[in-house]
Amino acid sequence: MKKLTVLLVALLAILLVACGSDEPETVEVPVEIGGGANSEADTAADDETDLGVTESMDEMPMVDPLNVTGDIIEAGSSTVFPLAEAIAERFIDEGYSGNITIDSIGSGAGFSRFCEAGETDIANASRPIRDSEVESCQAIDRDPIEFRVGTDALAVVVSSDNDFVDDVTFAELQAIFSTAENWSDVRSEWPDEPIQLYIPGTDSGTFDYFVEEVFEEDPEPMLSADPQMSEDDNVLVQGVSASPYAIGFFGYAYYQENQDILQALSIEGVEPSAESVDNNTYPLARPLFIYSDCSVMNDKPQVNDYINYFLTNVNEVINEVGYFPASDDALNQARDSWLNCNN
């Protein structure tokens, strides 16, 4: 099933690229000239349009996937997986001729394959590396380098017709998504109407993350509440937006696209926004990373090029995948880390 899905996604991606081939070309051509030749005029032009934010991006050499060969092995977080997959597909479409393997095995397992077995080139993670993991990496002479690639934030949403909820505590969130039957069971001033739940399906990473954060990894309470589930976020949007008494959650990016019919709730008083996600105050957000090591990157130029390509292109695909872009600072820091390895 998984294989079939990947195949279908790949097919779709090829179709999409084929249909929209005019667009990326026009975007990339000027960058290629500017990045490769490092010409003064182009850099100046870039600075003007971007207000100088992407300073270090200009310093990264442009990768031409056509010239990249050799295999890349990447493993780790299932949350980073779709993002890495989207980048890899693009990398392959643009001419990369080696084999890239991406395993979706979870952040912890990804680190153990990277740090203990040393058999992968890149570890994907949806949490920062732990000290113990850094130690085991050092034991095999690897010094993990962190590259921030994005943020996974969940928005808890209600219909824009809902005029009684805008802020919930964690305890209320737990009650709403499990034992409470009616809204009035959660807060007495809320209406005496049944709560309708719309949540992502149990096979999704979003489901797992919510269960992990809100229910301490026990899916039972939420599933016992007979929620409506769908892998298709559109169905969830439809369900939530249709009734003032419905509530659901999904990736923030998806909420953004439907802001006109939905409203996102603040959690413990913190509203989900680019800022609160960046400074880690919004509780349902987690950073997405890829990790590698300078010596691996130096030994395997394809890994080096791939990470460069990843950092340069990640913001063009991240919304499609449904995540939140990392802040410019974090991304620049990642690019600096890459440059440090290449000096």
Place this chain on the structure above:
Amino acid sequence: MASEAPLAPTTRVDTSALDKKPRARETIIQALLFIAGAISILTTVGIVYVLVSQAWLFFSDQQVNIVEFFTGTTWQPRIGRFGVWPLLSATLMITTIAMFVALPAGLGTAIYLSEYAAPRTRARLKPILEILAGIPTVVYGFFALTFMTPLLQSIFGPQVQVFNTLSAGIVVGILIIPMVGSMSEDALQAVPDSLRQAAYGIGATKLETSLRIVVPAAISGIAAAVVVAISRAIGETMVVTIAAGSGPNFTLNPFEAAETLTGHIARISGGDLSYDSVDYNSIFALGLLLFVITLILNMISRRIVARFREVYE
């Protein structure tokens, strides 16, 4: 199905005299026809084999208890709860609602077309009815979601959820009207005209003739049509996937969202389900259950045809 049955016994002709010289072309055509028949039988055998073998894997899993399967009221594979009733109740509820729509409408259509409509009207209306049967079910699904549900919400108020079994049931009913109508009409048409003439002869009105003479005479065909329509409603997938809801919910409230057997199979198999997991095997068990239900209905329909068939020579 029902209408072809009465013809079978009378059309056997003794062909032994013609069989003396085997002709090559005849043999080839016979073989081709045999293969055509065999394909559908072998496919059925293959489906049954896959369903049974995978369902066996499911039922022999440690997490699964066959008693819980048939009596449990929670279906959540993720937490090892495999009680089929939430799915089965939604299926039965939608089928019941559908039959409440399709039976009167379909039968009414059939009686009108067969007994009342002028031949020219009939010649025009019947193809239209059959076109209705050709509309893709995905269109019916969105019709339920974007037309029927808002309509119900405007009648019954906000207690009607955006996904609900009532809307899906009504639309499945509309979907099977042509099936009930067309098959019942065939059955009514098969009633010999002499019966109608006799009824008129003793002074019966047209309505009396239709309802008291023709419908009872055709009852086996009509009943068979109804049973086939029920199987169709139970098996209908697209409409319920789109409009009925996407989470198992054990309820008899038609305004609430609930997921049917078919809808659940469609949703789960579309997800990122890993092969050989108990969740994956569970969809085959559900498929087998659907298959058995349909099989039983088919047997009932054959029994009805055999039992109540009126033969007029």
